[in-house]
Amino acid sequence: MGMSNALGLTAAQTKMREAGVNQAAIDVFSHYYGELEAGATGLILEETIEPLTDPTRLDGVEVDDEAARAALAKTVIIKLNGGLGTSMGMDRAKSLLPVRGEQSFLDVIVGQVQRARKATGAHLPLLLMNSFRTRDDSLEALAAHRGLAVEGLPLDFVQNKEPKLLVDGLTPVEWPQDPDLEWCPPGHGDIYTAILASGILDALLEAGFRYASVSNSDNLGAVPNARIAGWFAASGAPYAAELCERTAADRKGGHLAVRKADGQLILRDTAQTAPNEMHYFTDEHHHPFFHTNNLWWDLEKLRAALTERGAVLGLPLIRNTKHVDPTDKESPEVFQIETAMGAAIEVFEGATAIVVGRDRFLPVKTTNDLLVLRSDAYELQDDGALRLAVRKAPVVDLDPAFYKTMAEFDARFPHGAPSLREASSLTIKGDWTFGKNVVVRGTVVLQDDDGQRNAIANGTLLDGVVMEG
Template sequence: MTSDHPAVEKLEKAGAHPMEVAAFRRRLAQLSDPDAGKVPGDELSPVAPLPRLVDLPEPDAEATRAVLDRLAVVKLNGGLGTSMGLDGPKSTLEIKPGQSFLDVIARQTLALRASTGARLPLLLMDSPTTRPPSLERLAAHEGLADQGLPLDFLQGIEPKLDAGSWEPVEWPDNPELEWCPPGHGDIYTALAASGIAAALLEAGVRWCFVSNADNLGARPDPRIAAWLAEQEIPFLLEVVRGTESDRKGGHLAMRDGKLVLRESAQVPDGDPSFGDLTRWHYFNTNNIWFDLQAITALQEADPAAPELPLIVNRKTVDPTDKGSTTVVQLETAMGAAVSSIDGAGALEVPRTRFAPVKTTDDLLVARSDLWELREDGSMVPHFDEQPPVVSLDKAHFGMLRDFEARFPAGAPSLIDAERLEVRGDVTFTGPTTVRGSVVVEGPAEVSGTLE
């Protein structure tokens, strides 16, 4: 596909930055490959044991301040909680009484600034929809915006393509649905196109720590920051040891002597290798660290850099109408830069740094006594590696409104639980403690001790 593809013209007419256009052109060119984005398991080999966070030394106070003073914290905040029935940013969802993800992030940032004396700017990568409510939430935290930089920047957009013709789809009923974000791999382009990357470098910031806004465990760790600076590692992906729960997540592997991140959408049809935990030991947390100077140098040589594998996502143009036109969205994953940046590496971290809230099952764990929110905003886990397994009946607990109606007394105590499975319509009418492995069958109303 050439640069005069109608989708490129549509993007240019919308006022996209030249770097955004260059990145989109690359994705279009990748789409021309009949096996676009596919990574067969027989081309990969397992990863040798990686360095571990637990083995990194703790920097002293002076070194901590110095390294955090040159670090920016970036949170991916473009997601809406539609899968849980929300119509706003998931990051504004309450995870502890009166405290949303964004409140916790703000408290963590302010506490680290106060304890270390570092600037530690905080930035959200927002969408136009998440921006207003998110900034309003952050405005409640005095001093947070005193960083000489904006608190956010916008992710890019691209035209959705008709799955049959690969032409830009038209949807007159709602033209906004003709557009989509290009995946979180867009962060490198969005930082540059927005001018934020240049502003950070001008302010003396060299490193970025990026994570999902809904990951309770993702805090900037001075040990990692100091190690990156000392070893001059341009890009780092945090990974965890794989478990059964990771079978749908991206795993790390080796290909042609380089690390590669393979997402489930990149597995060819009929390839059974993806869920093989005996081969793939490390799984992606979506916590990454990178050197802004190194990324900027790559982009000066190639405006579409870093080169990322294509992920072809098939959907309908109207997500609420399964009968609407089938489209393809051309996406990339930010962690995939591990294979395209010379000197990139990976670090094994405890699972407590990987605690995303994707479902109401996860939300119940977050709201329970398994996680303690402390004054400095730190979310302290009261479990070792893995929290208890929670499985709630999706028909009755999948949407937030239904979920909250069935826990009028708040989340049960899960600190002594191994597993909680709820089948059917169950209401936890009063304070409840779960011990061991428990299955609750509905319809029922329960409280007290379940064991």
């Protein structure tokens, strides 16, 4: 270990301690710092894995109704809410974005939980894992919903934070113009450290809860589900992941595979795939199922595994290279040491997976996704889930030069989304602003290269057209 790096780790540990980060999180960070320094890249090579080809399917299992109800009655709903929507130009919780009229993602999630409570009689506590940047806003938004909190349980816990490290030298980056940017969350794999160290895991078990249904707050498909809860409880597994069948549109998402060395199920993400092996990763026929990041945990078995291993579960490292200020490509390059929540499939003995319907996976990563969800191609159903109102979701491709950030996007759709119910695809190149009650039908392409703004008038029907600005 070179002198400079010993100093780098010590400087990072000191910085974390001074910021009040708990010791368990410092231990975990130190473990990964050691791996990073030893040259670990976190890559999982194709020759070391085999595709997962025949997982259990929810539509093929028998679940007793009574057992399903009993399992849901002991289930807590946990949402990962640490994301800032930086890829959409936001600096606050992505879940606070309006997604249906005035309702935000969080409002829709609360509706799902409250409807499931009414329909099943289950307590269904809702628990957010916030980051230090999303906490205040999100709790304020939840406060508007009466009767949400379950007695004796909080509405959130906070994920840890760690210093971003300079690629050059592995020392904590200094960025005086915005010291907040010197920190990052340690990826959502931190949920295990955070739920244990915060005392929340013990509190849930003491209150009589046994299972957790965990998902991203930007995925409005992951509604409380008694059937999956019943299947999971009966499986006796400590941990299960929901999978969906991959289509050509799912080339980005992580997938499960079987490690040849020991037959263990593992998760592989894009950041863990070698650039020259991406063609295997993106081939939906080669790896036919993707990982939704909807997880189920047995809280007792989770606590046993965490206490036995100390806080360091040993999840595989993900080394992410970014700029300290993500909006400024001239700012120094940093490593963010991350782990993925779903990678825990390889550390819990007996962990399993189940293939669920595509309606349980509706992530919003870009303004393209958001436009479709805001449109009439989706409808809010009785259980509070957003589901497709048409056979196939329209494909939207907006010009990133004019629609990438929320500010740009909202300025160009001031009256909300056009009707996309009869659309197969909408492709926009250049700068186009939409009036109200615009209808898109079939395959529509709007093209303009001269940089002038074009307006689509109120009430326009765009029917299978290619329009030049």
